[in-house]
Amino acid sequence: MRYFSRLLVILWTVYRYGLDDLALSTLKRRRFRFLRSLITLGRAWEQPRGVRMRLALERLGPIFVKFGQLLSTRRDLVPPDMIEELSKLQDAVPPFPAAQSRALIEQAFGRRIEEVFEQFDAEPVASASIAQVHFGRLHDGREVAVKVLRPGMLDIIEDDLALLRTLAGWVERFSADGRRLKPREVVAEFNTYLHDELDLVREAANAAQLRRNMDGLDLVLVPEMVWDLCTSQVIVMQRMRGVPISQVQRLREAGVDIKKLARDGVTIFFTQVFRDGFFHADMHPGNIQVSLHPATFGRYIALDFGIIGTLTEVDKDYLAQNFIAFFRRDYKRVAELHIESGWVPPQTRVDELEGAVRTVCEPHFDRPLKDISLGQVLMRLFQISRRFNVEIQPQLVLLQKTLLNVEGLGRQLDPELDLWATAKPFLERWMDEQVGWRALARQVRDEAPRYAKLLPELPRLLHDALRQRAGGDAERTMRALLQEQRRTNALLQGLIWGVLGFTLGLLAAQFWNWH
Template sequence: MRLLRLARISLVGFRHGLDQMILDHAATTRIGAWLQRLLPRRRFAESPEVRLRLALESLGPIFVKFGQMLSTRRDLLAPELADELAKLQDRVPPFPTELALARLQAEYGRPVNEVFSRFDLAPVASASVAQVHFGALPDGTEVAIKILRPGIDKIIAKDMGLLDVAATIIEKLWADGRRLKPREVVAEFAKHLQDELDLMREAANCSQLRRNFKDSPLLAVPEVYWDFCGPAVMVMQRMHGLPISQIDVLREKGVDLSALSRAGVEIFFTQVFRDGFFHADMHPGNILVDTELPRRGQYIALDFGIMGTLTDRDKAYLAQNFLAFFKRDYKRVAQAHLDAGWVPADTRVDEFESAIRAVCEPIFDRPLKEISFGKTLLRLFQTARRFHMEVQPQLVMLQKTLLNIEGLGRQLDPELDLWDTAKPFLERWMNDQMGWRALLRHVKEEAPNWAATLPQIPRLLHQTLNDSRRDQVALQLSVIEMQIRSQRRISTLLTASLVVLIVLVAYLVLHQ
């Protein structure tokens, strides 16, 4: 079966000229130059970037998903290729309803009509990993039921094995193979796919995001019904709203698009800097907007398979850099990169500062419609490569999410100024983190621990002293033991020497 899949992949690749794309970049290697002379050259009407996108679409949902993920790695790809891969659409036909019913019965151990009071046979959404049906719980609560595709784990395992083989070949043949790290990219993609295959993990992500935005007027997150969830099934509250891409309908419903665009920016920065836990797949298909009072204009989040996390150090670094960008303090930006160890220690700060200024200065004081953050990020990545900067893996999804925010902002309000919208929020966050409020908050958070620890201090101190004395005694005993062993060895050596001497003297006397 794997050989048949490999043969089909090879046929699709040859049909779209992917072999020539690889060999064009492999001419500097010995085997690449030999293969170029051996294989015939062909002409294609489409560009290499278009041919790669068409090939991935032909190979199926896993390869489409891989291309989508790869399009976010603009630190690795040429801009033309990244733009083309971003056009990939995950159009996957639904699997038969009979398989969905069988999957649910296997999960619950009883027929579906005994679990739900209503189950809609026609799916409302279908993707590469799962599909969604509407239904109702026994008490009448309307729910969305997400069901994992049958056999998807085996399909993913086979395709990931073949992707790893392809990455190995590219790494050997392509001149830039080692710099692009194709095997590491495939491993990163495999990790995200494995996370999506466990719907209990997605349910936990949904529950955490809902808790973070409880009672928020900005973002609504569905409730998870844990009694009905399992590794292959996720049951959550059905949400009512319009897709955010239906801008004309939203305007007719009385939604303030300018306020909606600003709310989207605030949601993004709240997730990133307040919580360090953010929705990393915010494309228009995963976002609805409530059009009914009293929550008109509220965002509704869907699909929680891909979430990003940031440490306190990451958040502080990002906030300092964002604020420095807003204030055009490029020296501070350069110094922050140097202090974090993201650029080599021998990098000249003034040169790095000048390079960052050349990238960022042109984008200020301009409306969003005249700024391409994708191109700005690309130029930053090119600058980073020139200074041998390592792109941090934990920020890759953040970069992708920022690009999604840019796309949403362009659709809703082309005049939106992302910088002016975000700057007050970041300044408030920095004051909360660095000022006296932060000190009071930390004291309040640690006070219960202090109350539990203070009574134990005398005992812990006594135990520490005893442990210290015990260690000293053990050290002294080990020294004495070493001395005794040394004396024994010396004594044994002297005794042996004396015996040899006596035997030698006896031999001489007898010989006389």
């Protein structure tokens, strides 16, 4: 009943804010126009559609807010008036009361807030779907940011995920395309990431790992965690000062090289994905700032590490080979990789899949980013995947989402950026490090401690192996001799019993003749 009531809330919210009208307005067939007229009969809205969309998503909760955050980066798919409103979801979700935030902090630390902070700003500086942030200063003078988890989030998310699981089950049951898209596995992945985001200690650990990975790249700053003040509901970190990356004009007036900033964003993304296999997977503009401090001028500042994506070595190798094949327009290799990986049935003809991929990708090369719509490319690829029964890989859902974020960010910073040309040299260098002589040298270096331990033991291990082999041969020989001896004994026993029986027979016959 709780899930049913949540479904009613969603349907009522859709009806109240006219989202059904927005959905039907995109359908041009006559019967849909009639249905729209019937549904909207007697209904009118004072607020613009973008405001209605934002308010509805805010009312529906964190999962829907995150969906709106993703839409806010897609200026090629969403009208400008809706983009402006959805962008407010980045860091302007209505906050919960300051007194409640203070109580949560004191409960987490087990002491009064004045004992922890020399100064604490009661009003939050940012309020997002999962938590809100306050600024403060510790007694040792360090300026910090305090992130507090929204109360009651777990129950809300559980209800929404239960509805998503039910919907995914219906899709798989009634749609062949749905089964191919693996919606239940996708929901399971989403479930994992959302629950990870509800544990702020895990977020702090993600930030620490990303900070170590990015150390030395000199392109991005990650706040340092105050581990003594990190709990599952409240974490305290170094305060970062920067300008939101969405304020492009302000950055340009401050002297930031916007074109370089766009290229650096691509480099950071591919470094995290292909070098580390550990990437920030919530890269909407609300989570990214740019430093104007002289010592770190022009560097990215990453915030909010609740959603982190990971890739295995197999995933990274597969993706890198696909990217390079795309960049080189080697569509045959792309088709072969899909077949080798098992994404398409093994009986698929390589030449047919190659031609389909070429049809989608070829028109988009040698064009600036402003003229390339990844949304349109994905739509065409979906049509191809349906034709060739391509299975969507759930473990790559976060990577696909992050790619959309990177495209939206790149379009905002530099519409002339050629994403493909920027990424190609980086990927080629990465592949050379993975499969070339440098990869062999690195593997030998990494394995050297193990080799150093095993080499002195090698003669003894070899001797033991030979002795076991020899012992095994001797044992097999002994078993064969015993088996042969048993056969010989059985034969001799048979002969003895045969002779004895024959002799007894002769004696019996002689005795009969005497009588």
